[in-house]
Amino acid sequence: MSLHPTIERVTERIAERSRDLRAEYLARTLQPRPQAPARDALPCGNLAHAFAAAGSDKPALRAGHAGNIGIVTAYNDMLSAHQPMEQYPTLIRMAARNLGGTAQVAGGVPAMCDGITQGLEGMELSLFSRDTVAMSTAIALSHQAFDAVLCLGVCDKIVPGLLIGALSFGHLPVIFVPAGPMPSGIPNKQKAAVRQRYAIGEASREELLDAEAASYHAPGTCTFYGTANSNQMLMEVMGLHMPGAAFVPPGTALRDALTVAATEQALRISALGKDYRPLARTVDEKAIVNALVGLAATGGSTNHTMHLVAIARAAGLQINWDDLDEVSRVTPLLARIYPNGNADVNQFHEAGGLGLVIRELIDGGLLHPDILCVHGGDLRQQTLRPALEDTRLAWHPAPATSADTDILRPLAAPFDAEGGLRRLEGNLGRAVVKVSAVSPEHRMIQAPSRVFESQDAVLRAFKAGELDGDFVAVVRGQGPRANGMPELHKLTPTLSALQDRGQRVALLTDGRMSGASGKILAAIHVTPEALSAGGISRVREGDMIHIDAQAGTMNALVAPDTWAQREPELPDTRANTHGCGRELFGLMRERTGDAEHGACSLFGEAPSA
Template structure:
C-alpha cells in the first residue's frame, strides 16, 4: 500500500475506535432480534403479506425464504431515473427465480438539480438527502425484510439511500444503477453556447436547442458531476456488481446486470451461509477506497460532504484533512468533462471501472482486502461484464486503457495530484476543485465584490460592473441559511469574465459540485456566514487571497478591524423561506451541521 493511503486509513480507524465499536454493537443487537418477520405478531405478519400472491404468502409464512425490500427513487421526470419504472417487476421476477420474495418497500423523493438550478426549489436539494434517508428508513422499519436493493443514481439520492442502508446495517444491500444516456452534443460545446447566451450572443431558442441536444434521452447526464461520481464511488466501495455503473439503459447487458444484482442480494442474507451485511462492507478501507476513486477521477465536490456523512453513519469520523492528504497522494487518471472533453461513455469505452480499479490497485492506492457484494477482494472489480450466448459472465478487462486521452495510467497521469485542495485562513475552511483549472489560475489575489445571492451577481454582470480582476463572494448560501443550493448559474458569467482576460475567483458558503471547472471556486466555506463566519464581515473592496497551491483562503483585514465590524444580516429577499415548499423545511435547516461535518441533520453530536 502507498504509505499515505495506509496512514490516512489508520488515522480514521484510530480516531473512530469508540464510534465504530458502538455502531457494530448496535448492528449485532439488531441481528440478534431477527430475521424479523419471526418477531411479528400474526396480525402484523398478515398485514405484511396480505397483497401477495399465494406462493409468496407461503414463502413469507415459512420464515425460511428471503424477503427483499425494493427502495426506489423512480420518477419519470428525471432522465436518470426514468428507466427504473419497470425495475421492480424485473427484480421480483429474478428473486422469485431463486425461491425468494421481493416487495416494494418504499419510494423516496428524487430531485433533479438540473431542473431546479437557479430556482427556489434548489434550496431543497441538499435537504432532500436526509429526507431520502428518513423515507427509506420508514419503509425498511416494517421489519419484514432480510435484505434490500436500492434504486437511485443522482446527486443527493444515492448518499441518502446509503445513509438509510447503514442505519439498517445488519442487512445486506445491493445498489442497482440504470446507466448513462447515450452521448449527445459535446459538453464543451454546450458550455460554449451557455457562455454565448450569457453575453447575449445567441438566442434563448438556440440555447434550448443545445441543451436539448445534450440532455436528450433516458439515462444519467453524461458529464462527470455528482450523479456519475455517485456511481463510481458506490462501485469502488463494493456495492454494485462489477462493471455495472456505466452500462447504457435499455440494453440486454443492462437488464442482465439488474437481474443478477437482485439474485445476488438473496445470497447474502442471514438465512444462508454467506451472510454479509452492509455494515461489514462499509469499513474504513472501503471509505478510503471511495475517496481515492473520487480523487483519481476529479469527481464531484459534493462528496466532501456526502462521504463524511456516510462515514459517520457507519461509525467513522472523516474530515477534510483526510481528503487533502489523500488528494496529495492520488494521481489524476481521467479527463471527463468538466475536467476534459470526454464524457462518461467515452470513459466506459476506454476501459471504464475495471481498468481504473486495476491501475489504482497496481499502484497501491486502493485496499484490495475488502468485502464486496461480489465476494472478498476488490480485484474482483477488475473484470468486465459481458453477454456470451445470452449468459452474463465477467471477463478480464484490457490490461491498459483503450484511450489514454480519457483514461491514463498511474505512471503517466494527467496530474500527480488528485485535484482537490482544502483552503484555510481567517475566512474559515473551504474546498476547491483544481483538476480543471487553467494554468496560472490557482492563485488569485484581488478585491472582493460581495453579493448575498446568485441573482444579484447576474444583475451586476449584465450591467458590466464585474469587468475587472475580482474575487466574487456569494454568501448566505450555506446549509443553515438556505439549504446550501448549488450555484451552477454562476458558471457562465464567471467563465465569460475569465475569457475576457480578468483574474476572477469565487468564494461562497454554497456549493458548485459538477459545475466546478475552469474558474477557481473556494466553496463550502465553513463556518457559513449565518453561523458566525467571517464571510458575514467581508466588504466590497477588501483584498482576498484564494491560493490553491498553498491551501490559503485569506481576508486581508486585521483582526482588530474585523472585531469592530458588524456582521451583515441575512436579507429576507435573498433567502425567502416561503414558496415551493420551503416553509416546511425551516426546522430541518436549523439542525444542519457545517459542510465539513457533512451538512447533516441525522446525527447528534
C-alpha cells in the same frame, strides 16, 4: 503492492478517531445473526398485513424459509436517470422467485433533479432532500420483514440518502442497482459554448434550448461527470455494486442481466446463507478511504466532500477535509471527464472505465483491496467488466491499457501528480476547491472582492457592465443554515466569459457548485458560513482576497486588528423561508451542521478532530 503509507496513515487515523462511535454503531446494529427469515419474528397480524397483496408470493412469505428482498426505489418518470427503473421490481421479483425467494417494494423515496431546479427556489430543498431520502429509506425498511435490500437510485442526493438510511439497518446486506447513462448527445464543449454565448447575449433562448435538449435527450443518467456519475464511481470503489455495473446503458440485455445478478447475490449474502455480508461490515473505514481516493483520482463531484462525511457518520465513522486533502495530494489524477475534460462518461467507459482505474489504484497501493464487497469477493473483482455470452452473464478483465489517453491514463503517466480536490483554510475559514477542471495558471488569485448576497445579484452587476477588472466574487448567505446551500451554476457561464476576456476572476462562497464545477477557481462550502458569523461575513467590498489552491490557503489581506474588530454582516434569510415548500424545512435549516460536518440535520455536529 503494499499500501501507500499516507493511505495507511489516514485510514488508521480515521479508525482511531472513530473508535468509540464505531464500536457503539456496530454493537447497536449487528445484533446476533438471525437464524430464520426476518418475517418469522413478526406477530401473525403484522405478517398477514405484510403478505396481503403479495399474490403468488403469499405461500413463500407465509411459510417459506427463503429470503425476502426489500426494494427501496427512487423511480419516477420525470428524471431521465430514474425512468428506466420502472420495470426493475418486476424483474427483481422474477429473479428472486427463481431462487425460491421473494421481493417486495418496501417503499419509494423522493428523487428531485438539480438540473430542473437549478437557479430556482426548489434548489433550496436540494441538499435537504438527501436527509429526506435517508429518512424515507428508514421508513421503508422499518417493516422489519426483509433479509436483504436492493436500493434503486442514481442521482445527486439520492444515492447518499439511500446509503445513510440503509446504514441504520446495517445488519442487512445492501446492493445498489443503477440504471446507467443515456447515449452521448452533443459534445459537452459545444453545449458549454452555447451557454456562455447565451450568458453574454450572443445566443437566443431557442438556440440554448436546442443545445440543452440535444445534451439531455433520452432515458439514463446525464453523461457529464457530475454528482450522479460520481455516485456510481463511489458505489464501485466501496464494493456496493455488482462489478462494472455503473456505466452500462439502460434498456439493454446486459443491464437487465446485472439487475438479475444483483437480486440473486442479495439472497446469497443474507444472514440465511453461508456468505453473510451485512452493510455495516461493508462500509468501514477502508471503504470510506477508498471513496476519498476514487473521488480524487477521477476529479469527482465536490458535493461528496459533504456526502461522504454524512455517510461515514451514519456508519459510526468521523472524517474531515484534512483526510480528503491528504489523500488527494498523494492520488494522481487519472481521468478527464467533463467538466474536467471534454469526454463524457460513455467515452470514459469505452476508454477502459472504472475497471481500469480501480486496477491501477489497487496496483499502486492507493486502494484497500480487502474490503467486504457485496459481490462476494474483494475489490480486485470490481476491476472486472461484465458482458453477455449468449444469454449468460460473464465478467472479463478490464482493458490492459487505455483506449484513449486524452480521457484515461495509467498511474505511471497521470494527468496530474495530485488529485482533483483541495482543502483551503485561512482567516476566511475552511473551504473546498476542485482544481481538476482549473488550468494551473488560474489556481491562484489575489484580487479585490466584490461582495454579493445572491447569484442573481452577480448577474445583475454583469448585465449592468459593472464587473470590470480582476476580482473575487464573494457570494455569501448561501450556506446550509441560511437557505439550504443551493448550487450556484448560473454563475459559471458568466464568470467563464469574463475569464476568457482576460480578466482574473474567482468565486468565494458558502454555497455549492457541485459536480459541474468548471474552469473558474471556486472556493466553495466556506465554513463557518455567513449566518454563523464565519470569516466570509467579515469581508467588505474591495478587500484584497488571496486564494492559492496549491498551497491550500485563502485569506482576506486585512490587518489582524481590523479583521478582529469587524462586526459580521449576517444575511437576511427571511425571503428563503417560505414558498415552494421551503416553510416545511425550517427544522432542517435550524439543525443542519456545517459543510465539513456533512451539512446534515440527522446527527448534529459531531466533533471532527
